Amino acid sequence: MGRRLNDPEQSRFASLVLLLVALFSCVLVYAVVSTLLNPNVNSRDSRFESLEVVASGGLGGKKGVCCRGIENLELWGAAVKWGSEFRFNSSVECCQACKTMCSGNDGPCLRDTWVFCGNKKACGSRFGECRLKKQKDTLSPDRQEAGETVSWTSGLIFGKGEGIIEMGTEYGTLHIKLFPDCAPYSVVYILELLTLCHCAGCQIYRAESRGKSWDSKGNHIKDTPYGPPFALIQGILEAQGTPFKKIPAEACPTIRGGSVAWIGSGPEFFISLANHEEWKNSYTVFGSVLPGDMEIAEKIVQLPTKSDVWNNINFSVLQKPVPLIMRRMKKSLGDLNANVKSN
Template sequence: MGRRSIYSNVGHWTSMGLLLLGFLACTLAYFVISTVLKPSNPISNYDGLSIDVSHESDGVSLERENGGGCCRGIPKLELWGTAVKWGTEHKYYSEEECCKSCKAMCSGKDGPCLCDSWVFCGDRNACGLQFGECWLKKQKDTLVPQRQDAGSKVMWTSGLIFGKGELLRLCPLVSVGGLVCLACTSAPVALPPSLVYTKSGGSDFGSITLHCESNDCPPMLLSFLQGIIGLETEHGTLHIKLYPDSAPYSVQYILELLTLRHCAGCQFYRAEGRGESWDLKGNHIKDASFGPPYALIQGTLEAAGMPFQTIPTEVCRTVRRGAVAWVGSGPEFFISLANHVEWKNSYTVFGSVLPEDMEIAEKIAQLPTKPDVWNNVNVSVLEDPIPILVQRIISNHEDISHKL
C-alpha cells in the first residue's frame, strides 16, 4: 500500500504545526516545574523504581516499569503475626512503599529479616482513618503464614518477604559449647551475619561459626533464608528461592501445594539443553540462533485432588539462568538454563534455582528425548517423564533444634 504524500496542504499544516509546537512547549514547562516542586519521599524512589501495579482477576497483568524488582501483595487478605512496627505510627500512600519498608528490615544480602510480612490499608473509602496504615509483622512460619481474614469485605492488602540472598549449603551441624555451628563439606564461603542457634531452640543475632573439614555430625541441609522449597526428583532436589514480593499469587499457590504433602501428577516432560546457542553461564553466543533447542526443562505443577485456578500474570523479572516461571498462567512451568533476554517480560518468574543445583537441571536436560511439534514449534519431549515432589526445606531454628 502506498503512503500519502507529506507535501500536500503545506500551508494548512504549517499553521497547525505552529499551534502544536506552542502547546508542547507549555506542557514541557509545566512538567519541569512540577518535578522540581514535587516533595521527595525516601521510600517511593527506593532502588530507583517506578512500579504501576493493578489488581484484577483471571489473565490480567501486574506490570512493572523501568526494570528491577517489584514489591506488592494480595488484596482482600489480612495476615496475622507479631507486630514489629505498628500501622498507627507507620503510614504510606501505597502498598509498594509498605512492602519495601518491610524488605528494608532484612540486614545485608542474606538476612536475617526482622520483618517477613506486611499488611497495608490502601482503600480510602473502606479504610477511613486507617488509610495508609502499614503493619510490619513477623511470622512463626513464613511457609505457613497466619491468616486473620480473607474475602471481598476485607480492606487490607498483605504480602510476604523472604529475604534477598540465595546462599544454601550442604553442611554438617556441629555442637560447640552449646551452639549449633556449621561444618562445610565443600570450599568455605563468606557468610553474612545470620542467626546463632542454640540447642533449646532460642536464637540471638550473631555470626554462624564455620568449622571446615569437620565430620562430627552427619550432613544436613540448612537454609540461611526463609522461603526456599525443594522440587525433589530421582536425579536430585532442585532448591528454589521463592519471590513473594514480585509474584505473590504464584507463591501463594506453591505454599498451598506444600500443605498437600504430595504432588501426584507433577512432573517434568520436556527437556532441551543449551546446544550451541548459550555458554555455560547462560549467556547467548554471538550470531547463534535463539533455538531450538531453547535451553529449558518444562513440566507441570498441577496436583491431583487440588483444583487449579488460573494465576494472574505477574510481570516483573526477566528470565535469567535458573529462573522458574509459569507458561502462561500455569500450571505448566519451566526452569531456564539460559539468559533469555530476547523474551523480555513475557513470563511470570516466581522463583530461581540456587546456583549449586543447576547441575541437576542440566543433567535432566541431557536425558533421552523424542521430537514433537507444539503449535508449529519444534520441541524435545522426555521419553520418560520425571515425577516431582514439592517439599519444604528447613526454614527456622525450631526445625533445626528438633533434628539435634
Template sequence: MGRRQISSELIRHSRSFFLILGLVSCPIVYMYLSAGEKGEELVRSFECCKGIEHLELWGDAVKWGSDFKLDSAQECCKACKDTCNATKGECLCDSWVFCGHRDACGIQFGECWLKKQKDTLDPELRDSGDKVMWTSGIIYGKGEGIVGLETSGYGVIYIKLLPECAPHSVSYILELLATRNCPGCHFYRAESRGSAWDLEGHHIKDAPFGPPSALIQGTLKAHEFIFDKISKEVSSPIYRGSVAWVGSGPEFFISLANHNEWKNEYSVFGFVLPEYMKIVEKIAQLPTKPDLWSNINVSILRKTVDLRFRRLNSEDLITQY
C-alpha cells in the same frame, strides 16, 4: 495430558496469605556478580512491593500502626523491607498491613503495621473479604521462601519463590508444599543449550536461537488438585535459572539460558539457586526422542522425571538468597 508449546520466539484451597490476590505485574532486576572460580553467578534483586487488598494478616507487631502512618501501601511495604539487614539479610519484619481506604479506615487511614510471622511459608490470616479495609503483603528475606523441587533420582532443585511478584503462582506451590506430595507432577521435555549459548547461558553472537531451546519443561498439575489458570503476573525476560509458567500453567519450565529473544512473554514465579542448576543440566542431558509441536522440533524425555515439593531439611543451610 495436554502439552503447552513454548513459541519459537520465544487450587482447590490456597494457603491463607495468597488466597485473595489482585496484584499487578512488577519488574525483576537481574544483576551479575563475580564469584571467583565458580564463575558468574546470577543474583537477583526484586523491585516488587505490592500487597493484597481486602486482606488482614495477623502476627506479632514489630511497629504499631497507630504510631506509624504512611501515604501508600508501597511505602508500608518498603518500610518492612528496610528492616532487613543488607549484609545478613535478616528481617525484623516479614509482613505488613496497611489501611488505605480513606472512608472505610476513618481515623486509621494510613496506619502501617509491621509484623513478624511464625512461618513465612504459611502466614497467619486474620480476616479477608470485600468488607476488610486492610491491604497486606509478605516479604522473604535471605534464607526464606526457598522450597525444594525434589526429582526422582536426580536430586533436589532449590527454588527461591517470588511472593511479592507472583502471588497466585506461589499460592499453588505452597498448596503442593503443604501436602508433601505432587502426584502427576513431572518433567517431560528436555533440551540442552546446543551451540547457541555458552555455559553461563549467554547467547553466542550470530548463533541461531534453537532448537534446542535450552530448557526443561514439565507440569505441576497434581492429581486431585484443582488448578485455576493463572493470569500473567511478572513481566520479565527469561534468564538462566528462571522458573516460569507456559501460558497460564500448569505447564512450566526452567531455563538453561538467557532468552532475551522471548521478551516478556512468560510469568516468572521463582528462580533456581545457581549451585543447583547442575541438576537441571543433568536432566537436560537425559535420553530424548524427537517430536513436532506446531511445526517446531522439540525433544521429549524417553522417561519422565517425577517431581514433588518439600521444605528445606534442617541440614540445608541456605542463607545467601
C-alpha cells in the same frame, strides 16, 4: 585591543556565570533535602535490591510491578509496628518499609509481613496504616481474613536463608528461592502445594539443551538462532485431584539462567538454562534455582528424549517424565542463597 573590566559584554558574561552557579546550588540543595525527607531512597541492602530487580525497568519489566502484595487479604502475626503510628501513601511504600528490616547479614528479616489499608472509603480513619508483623513460620503464614469485604492488602518478605523450597527429583534436589514480593499470587499457590501429602502429577516432561545457541554461562552466541533447542526444562505443577485456579500475570522480567516461571497462567512451568533476553515480558517469574543446584537441571536435560511437534514447532520430550516432589526445605542452607538473583 583588550577589553576593559567594566565592558558591558564582560558584565553580561559575569552575570550569566553567577546565574548558573545559583541554579546549580538550588539543584544541589533540593537533592540533599529530598534524600533526607525520603530515607528509603538508596538505603536498601543490595542483596534485596537484586531480588526486586526482577521487575525493574532495566530488565524489560514495568517499574513498580513488585512490592504490591495481595489485595483483600489480611495476614496475621505479632505486630511490631502499628499502623496508627506508621502511615504511607501506597502499599509499595509499606512493602519497602518492611524490606528495610531485612538489611542485616545474619539471616531472617526482623519483620517479614506487611499489611496496608489503602481503600479510602473502606479504611476510613485507618487509611494509609502500615502494620509490620513477624510470622512464626514464613512458609505457612497466619491468615486472618480474606475476601472482598477485607480492606487490607498484605505481602511477605523472605530474608536471607528463608523462602527456599525443595523440588525433589530422582537425580537430586533443586532448591528454589521464592519471590513473594514480585509474584505473591504465584508464591501462595506454591505454598499451598507444600501442604499436600504428595504432588501426584507434578513432573518434568520436556528437556532441551542450550545447543549451539548459548555458551556454558547461558549467554546467547551472536548470529545464532534462538531455538530450537530452547535451553530449558519444562513441566507441570498441578496435584491430581486438586482444583487449579489460574494464576494472574505478575512480574515478567528478562529470563536468566535458573529462572523459574509460569507458561501462561500455569500450572505449566519451566526452568531456564540460559539467558533469554528475547522473551521480554512474556512469563511470570516466581523463583530462581540456587546456583549450586543447576547441575541437577543439566543432568535432566541430558536424559533420553524423543522429538515431537507442537504448533508446527519441534520440541524434545523426555522419553520418561521425571516425577517431582514439592516439599519444605529439610535443613537450613545458611548463606547458600546469597548469590541468588532474580535478574
